[in-house]
Amino acid sequence: MKLTVDAATCVGCGLCEQGCPEIFQIQGDGIAHILAQDCSLSHNLKEIADSCPVNCIKVA
Numbered sequence: 001m002k003l004t005v006d007a008a009t010c011v012g013c014g015l016c017e018q019g020c021p022e023i024f025q026i027q028g029d030g031i032a033h034i035l036a037q038d039c040s041l042s043h044n045l046k047e048i049a050d051s052c053p054v055n056c057i058k059v060a
């Protein structure tokens with residue numbers, strides 16, 4: 001599995017960070033960055049990706 005965020009599309013809403021702060025973090029540039037490819041809490045990453053309002057999180 002490979003998680004990516006399209007930086008050009010992300011609007012920095014923070015939903016993904018709320019969903020899993022171990023993986024997603026809004027940084028100083030105002031967009032989400034991927035900190036890790038897995039979390040220790042077994043969050044449903046597909047669900048988090050689906051919740052992105054601009055659909056810029058890809059789970060491949």
Ligand code: SF4
Binds near residue numbers: 012032
């Ligand atoms: S949910 Fe989508 S738009 Fe919002 S911060 Fe995360 S990647 Fe960016």
